[in-house]
Amino acid sequence: MSETKNMTLKLKIWRQAHKDAPGKMEDYTVTDVSSDMSFLEMLDLLNEQLVHENVRPVEFDSDCREGICGACGCVVNGQAHGPERGTTVCQLHMRKFKDGDTIVIEPWRAKAFPVIKDLVVDRDAFERIQQAGGYITTRTGPKPDGNAIPIGKEVADQAMDSAACIGCGACVAACPNASASLFTAAKIRQFGLLPQGQPERASRVSKMVLQMDKEGFGNCTNIGECAAACPKEIDLENIRFMKSDLRNVLFGLQK
Amino acid sequence: MTIELNPNIPEGPIDKKWEDYLGHIKLVNPANKRKYKIIVVGTGLAGASAAASFAEMGYQVTSFCVQDSARRAHSIAAQGGINAAKNYQNDGDSVYRLFYDTVKGGDYRSREANVHRLAEVSRNIIDQCVAQGVPFAREYGGELANRSFGGAQVSRTFYARGQTGQQLLLGAYSALMKMVDAGKVDLKVRQEMLDLVVKDGRAQGIITRNLETGEIEKHAGDAVVLCTGGYGRVYFLSTNAFNSNATAAWRCHRRGALFANPCYTQIHPTCIPVAGEHQSKLTLMSESLRNDGRVWVPKKKEDIKKHPNEIPEADRDYYLERKYPSFGNLVPRDVASRNAKEVCDEGRGVGETGRAVYLDFRDAIKRDGLQTVKDKYGNLFHMYQKITDENPYEVPMKIYPAVHYTMGGLWVDYNLMTTIPGLFAGGEANFSDHGANRLGASALMQGLSDGYFVLPYTLGNYLASQGVQPGGGDTSAPEFEQTEKEVKDRIQKLVDQGKKGSRTVLEIYRDLGHIMWNQVGMARNETGLKDAIQKIQKLREEFHNSVKFLGSDKEMNKHLELAGRVEDFLELGELMARDALERKESCGGHFREESQTDEGEAKRIDDQFSHVSAWEYTGENKEPVLHKEPLTFENVSLTQRSYK
Numbered sequence: 001m002s003e004t005k006n007m008t009l010k011l012k013i014w015r016q017a018h019k020d021a022p023g024k025m026e027d028y029t030v031t032d033v034s035s036d037m038s039f040l041e042m043l044d045l046l047n048e049q050l051v052h053e054n055v056r057p058v059e060f061d062s063d064c065r066e067g068i069c070g071a072c073g074c075v076v077n078g079q080a081h082g083p084e085r086g087t088t089v090c091q092l093h094m095r096k097f098k099d100g101d102t103i104v105i106e107p108w109r110a111k112a113f114p115v116i117k118d119l120v121v122d123r124d125a126f127e128r129i130q131q132a133g134g135y136i137t138t139r140t141g142p143k144p145d146g147n148a149i150p151i152g153k154e155v156a157d158q159a160m161d162s163a164a165c166i167g168c169g170a171c172v173a174a175c176p177n178a179s180a181s182l183f184t185a186a187k188i189r190q191f192g193l194l195p196q197g198q199p200e201r202a203s204r205v206s207k208m209v210l211q212m213d214k215e216g217f218g219n220c221t222n223i224g225e226c227a228a229a230c231p232k233e234i235d236l237e238n239i240r241f242m243k244s245d246l247r248n249v250l251f252g253l254q255k
Numbered sequence: 256m257t258i259e260l261n262p263n264i265p266e267g268p269i270d271k272k273w274e275d276y277l278g279h280i281k282l283v284n285p286a287n288k289r290k291y292k293i294i295v296v297g298t299g300l301a302g303a304s305a306a307a308s309f310a311e312m313g314y315q316v317t318s319f320c321v322q323d324s325a326r327r328a329h330s331i332a333a334q335g336g337i338n339a340a341k342n343y344q345n346d347g348d349s350v351y352r353l354f355y356d357t358v359k360g361g362d363y364r365s366r367e368a369n370v371h372r373l374a375e376v377s378r379n380i381i382d383q384c385v386a387q388g389v390p391f392a393r394e395y396g397g398e399l400a401n402r403s404f405g406g407a408q409v410s411r412t413f414y415a416r417g418q419t420g421q422q423l424l425l426g427a428y429s430a431l432m433k434m435v436d437a438g439k440v441d442l443k444v445r446q447e448m449l450d451l452v453v454k455d456g457r458a459q460g461i462i463t464r465n466l467e468t469g470e471i472e473k474h475a476g477d478a479v480v481l482c483t484g485g486y487g488r489v490y491f492l493s494t495n496a497f498n499s500n501a502t503a504a505w506r507c508h509r510r511g512a513l514f515a516n517p518c519y520t521q522i523h524p525t526c527i528p529v530a531g532e533h534q535s536k537l538t539l540m541s542e543s544l545r546n547d548g549r550v551w552v553p554k555k556k557e558d559i560k561k562h563p564n565e566i567p568e569a570d571r572d573y574y575l576e577r578k579y580p581s582f583g584n585l586v587p588r589d590v591a592s593r594n595a596k597e598v599c600d601e602g603r604g605v606g607e608t609g610r611a612v613y614l615d616f617r618d619a620i621k622r623d624g625l626q627t628v629k630d631k632y633g634n635l636f637h638m639y640q641k642i643t644d645e646n647p648y649e650v651p652m653k654i655y656p657a658v659h660y661t662m663g664g665l666w667v668d669y670n671l672m673t674t675i676p677g678l679f680a681g682g683e684a685n686f687s688d689h690g691a692n693r694l695g696a697s698a699l700m701q702g703l704s705d706g707y708f709v710l711p712y713t714l715g716n717y718l719a720s721q722g723v724q725p726g727g728g729d730t731s732a733p734e735f736e737q738t739e740k741e742v743k744d745r746i747q748k749l750v751d752q753g754k755k756g757s758r759t760v761l762e763i764y765r766d767l768g769h770i771m772w773n774q775v776g777m778a779r780n781e782t783g784l785k786d787a788i789q790k791i792q793k794l795r796e797e798f799h800n801s802v803k804f805l806g807s808d809k810e811m812n813k814h815l816e817l818a819g820r821v822e823d824f825l826e827l828g829e830l831m832a833r834d835a836l837e838r839k840e841s842c843g844g845h846f847r848e849e850s851q852t853d854e855g856e857a858k859r860i861d862d863q864f865s866h867v868s869a870w871e872y873t874g875e876n877k878e879p880v881l882h883k884e885p886l887t888f889e890n891v892s893l894t895q896r897s898y899k
Contacts, residue, residue: 003530018810036530038642044535044761051759051814056805059813061323063496065536066638068421069327091641116467117811127324127444131436135429136388140308140707143382147343150397159390160415163422167326196388 004035007094010102011046013058016115019122023115025104035095039082040065040072042094043105060119067091067231070166073173074119075106080170080229088168088231108169110178112216123169125215126183130167133207134187136196149195162190164232174229177218182226184212185242186234192245205245258513260869260884263668264368269890270350273372276669280712281719288313290725291718294461294476296448296503298325300420300699301682302482303427304706310434312711315728317441317474318431319463321498324444326428329484329496330702333420334541334635336402336412337699339377344401348409350374355891357697360406360587361662361690362843362859363893364516366867366886368669369687376708377700381413383707387426391415402631403546404695406587406898412696417541417635423699427706446472447816448503449742451479451510451678454734458507458678459726462735462742466816469809471746473730473739477723478677478714481507482706485661485683487520489824489831490776491768493658494526494539500820501827504665504684512673513869513882515686516663517827518835521693521844522777523659524591527642528611532765537657538642540614541635542695545584547619547628548652550575550591552603552612559605563613563651574598582898589692589844589857590898592656596777597855599655606653615651656777660698662689662844663834666869666884670713671705674869676721679714681705686867691843746808749818756803760818763798767791767821767828775832780848784836788829792876795825830870830879837881840864852895861893 008031016023030046037045040062047057063071067088074089076082082092097103107115112125163186171182188205191197197204220239227236247253265272283291291314295306298320306318320328340353353374358365381399385391392400392414401410415422434440445466452460452475460475486501487493508514525540551573553559558566574594576583584591595612598604605611620628625648629636636647643653664686665673671687672679682702689697717723774787798821804814841850841857842864850858867884 034531034533037533038535041533041535045533047814048759048761051803051805054805057814059811063322063327063498064329064332065497066332066538067641068418069322069329069331069496070324071322071327086637087641091638093641093644095644120811123323124444127432127442130326130429131432133436135433136386137433138383138386138430139311140304140383140430140711142379143386146341146381146385146391147398149385151393152397153393153395156390156393159388160392160422163390163415163425164418166421167324190390191388194388194390196386 004099005032007033007035007097007099009033009097012102012104013118014106015058015118017117019114019116033094035093037094038065038090039076039092039094040090058119059117062090065090068166070168073108073168073170075108075173077104080108080173081231085228086231086233108173110172110217112178112180113169113172121169125217126167126169126180128215129180129184129208129211130187132211133200133204136191137200151195155193159190159193162186162234162238165234166232168231170229170231171226172217174225175218176223176225177221179220179226180212180215180217181220181239181242182230182234184208185238188245189238189241192241201245202249205242206249209242209246258674258871258882260666260882261668262366262884263670265669269367269371272368273375277712280716283715283719285313289315291315292317292476292726292728293478293480293714294474295319295480295482296461297328297482297484297684298428298431299328299330299482299484299682300424300427300702301706302328303424303431304703305480305482305681305710306440307427307430307434308707308711310437310439316434316439317443317476319443319446319448321447321466322444325431325442326425328424329499330424330699331421332496333699334417334539335404335543336414336419336696337380337423338404338411338694338696339381339413339700340374340411341378341381343399344410346409348411352409353377353411356407357688357694358690358891359896360694361692362857362896363690363865363888364842364886365688365690367888367890372709373688373701373704376704379708380700380703384423384426387430389415389422389426402543403585405542405545405585405591406694414543417543417632420699423703427703448483449506449819450738451507452734452738453510453675454732457676457723460730460735462739467811469807469812471739471743473735475726475728475730475735477718477726478679480679480681480710480714481665481684482681483684485664486827487658487661489767489828490658490771491764492529492534492537492772494523494537497536500823502820502823504680505823505827507665507673507675507678509872510675511872512675512678513666513871514663514830515666515867515869516834517831517870518775518838518845519662519691519843520658521588521660521662522592522656524588524595524656525614525654526657527639528606528608528653528655538638539657539659540639540652540654542588544614544632544635547631548584548614548616549573549618550584550612550614552598552605556602559603559609563605572603579898586898587692587694592777593846595656611653611655613651614654616647617651620648660693662686662691662693666867670717671710672713672717677717677723679710681710691845746819749822750808750815752799752802753804753815753818756801758797758801758803760802760804760814760821763794763802764817764821766794767825770794771828771831775828775835778846778848779835781836784832787832791825791829791832798822798825833879834868834870837868838864
């Protein structure tokens with residue numbers, strides 16, 4: 001690990017003042033970038049430099065900065081969350097870039113994710129998909145003992161693979177159809193695999209898929225860009241699972 | 256103002272207090288519940304679980320978070336696990352043992368009754384989460400798996416890979432969204448609470464700023480529940496999320512809620528060391544790693560720059576195993592952190608800065624195989640490699656302590672109510688359960704305990720027993736106008752200053768972080784603390800005269816948001832230093848250099864400091880007033896904590 005300091009980078013960044021304003025790409029230069037910085041720390045540095053030059057800083061969402069909260073996300077050189085697989089943009093490090101590089105930075109692009117400002121988008125559509133059925137109906141109170149229903153290790157592990165989704169929206173940004181299938185399917189598969197999720201399995205898939213369509217997300221045409229962009233490497237098996245459950249409901253095989 | 260600190264602990268033996276309390280509290284009748292409106296601020300484990308539970312009981316709930324989704328609250332980043340006294344491992348665990356470990360781990364500075372209740376409901380939490388579809392780790396036979404955590408000799412920690420907080424939060428979030436869908440919770444995202452409205456001596460509403468539009472909003476409720484997390488970001492660098500802040504709690508403090516034990520901060524021993532000035536936050540490597548990783552530094556100073564794999568066994572100092580043979584690498588966090596600092600101070604620290612120790616998995620990989628280690632910790636190793644560009648399967652991790660959690664917070668009684676009637680605090684925002692040091696995997700337990708199993712009962716009892724009449728969400732009272740005006744004036748002042756300043760918010764904020772870390776951090780002394788107070792006061796003045804940021808308050812403006820939070824940190828930081836100065840003993844995470852045993856361990860002074868320090872705000876640049884709640888221990892005997 002050898003740190004390179006003092007890299008200078010050219011940035012082309014989408015600037016948009018508010019939801020209804022027209023936006024455009026603007027050019028910036030950021031200096032003194034260290035290879036140990038995360039991509040967002042590089043943007044912090046740019047903003048510090050811009051404030052001193054009295055230029056309005058670039059707004060972007062971020063919170064945990066360790067790849068788990070799902071708040072951050074932008075399209076870096078045409079790829080959601082940038083060039084490194086299985087990585088959110090907060091965990092992308094500047095050692096992946098070289099001195100003098102030009103980097104193009106855009107917000108998620110999707111009809112269902114309107115831009116709020118610069119790189120910040122409105123992901124409320126995900127919330128409405130979640131609330132349409134992304135839960136198991138149980139109330140707070142006494143429950144059977146946690147070990148009352150055994151769940152095989154493999155099933156628990158697979159449910160966990162799906163549950164690892166962080167709801168960042170990269171799948172939508174990467175998909176040519178701007179489909180939210182991977183996000184929606186991950187929740188459906190997590191609950192669909194577990195015994196606790198069985199009673200509502202059929203209604204859950206119909207309600208969530210219906211909401212996804214209502215929000216203006218596109219359909220899935222099995223391209224797979226979503227899984228390639230997913231920072232948690234949620235795979236296409238989730239979408240297969242969702243489609244299979246949906247088919248069973250439509251043909252009355254599952255109620 | 257005369258303040259009576261009555262903890263309102265129920266009578267009776269410790270293991271019957273909560274049961275008796277539940278049997279005798281006043282209930283709100285179901286038809287009336289829907290007339291009451293409850294404001295819940297924050298959607299982490301405590302906030303989301305409380306809001307969902309209130310709504311299920313029939314109350315109207317308005318829930319607020321600063322993020323764009325309730326699912327992003329910082330509980331999401333908790334890694335290692337959640338404790339519960341299930342005794343599934345048949346290793347002798349019990350409610351009493353969890354209670355005892357937590358009181359001892361907190362170095363006898365927590366309230367016995369609260370901790371016992373926590374241990375009691377810990378078991379319900381696991382059952383609740385399983386019912387919600389939380390995919391806990393399982394054994395091949397289908398039963399729940401456990402791992403060990405620091406400060407305990409039983410294996411009682413439940414986990415979901417290294418993402419336990421994420422899975423528990425998503426469970427609580429799904430319960431919350433279910434109630435949003437049912438129309439029982441009005442969820443307001445991208446909203447920051449900037450003040451509390453107190454009317455007729457009761458908390459009756461909050462003032463928020465819509466972070467998308469900049470609009471200032473008034474919200475009324477019959478009770479306000481604050482679940483807004485801790486204040487570790489006072490140190491600038493911490494493992495806390497970028498948006499974690501103390502503003503909501505601090506503004507309640509300014510309105511009359513006492514702030515308890517502000518100096519109790521937890522410095523977590525296993526974090527990725529600081530790499531440079533650019534750094535915006537630190538990343539935790541879960542305590543669970545200490546189950547299998549061995550902590551060491553070279554015995555000889557001349558070896559510190561050598562490649563670790565070339566240092567032979569005989570030249571390594573596994574200092575935790577050497578000094579604490581019965582707990583070894585699993586000593587509590589405060590002990591592990593202080594020891595790391597000590598070996599680095601001796602000049603035996605490794606890495607570029609000399610402020611790091613090794614956490615080595617060589618022996619675990621040899622013993623259990625690479626795949627087993629990968630299964631347990633894969634995502635943590637992956638994260639480590641991303642940040643440092645080193646492969647921890649081949650080279651030992653380098654780690655160093657970092658600010659992680661704050662045990663202090665708003666003072667609450669047994670009901671989790673603050674000194675302002677109608678204002679409750681849950682989760683990390685209150686002070687009640689962890690004393691001077693929190694044990695690993697207990698934060699998740701406390702957050703969910705408060706939210707699912709405590710607040711829903713105690714808040715109802717408040718409404719029913721105090722004869723609170725439903726206010727119907729009316730914000731027309733002059734108290735709302737007045738508080739709103741104060742918030743608007745404050746913002747206007749900030750924005751006007753921002754236009755003419757010269758130092759950015761981050762520059763001043765980093766300065767505060769340096770003062771706090773160097774002088775109010777892992778080791779504290781009288782001279783350093785007095786100096787810190789002066790430095791912070793000066794920095795606060797500098798902030799008010801020269802902070803610079805751009806943009807207006809009528810739009811999304813994250814620099815303005817940060818400026819407001821830093822303004823509050825600059826006041827809270829001073830209070831932390833004052834509290835640390837006042838507490839002349841060492842206890843848990845609070846280490847006063849003047850008070851140590853012959854072996855350099857924290858030395859409590861029970862006859863002088865066996866109390867909760869609760870501070871009263873008296874006005875800007877005025878000295879706060881200290882109130883004391885005596886702590887009595889009837890069920891554990893106070894001993895010098897030993898993990899040897």
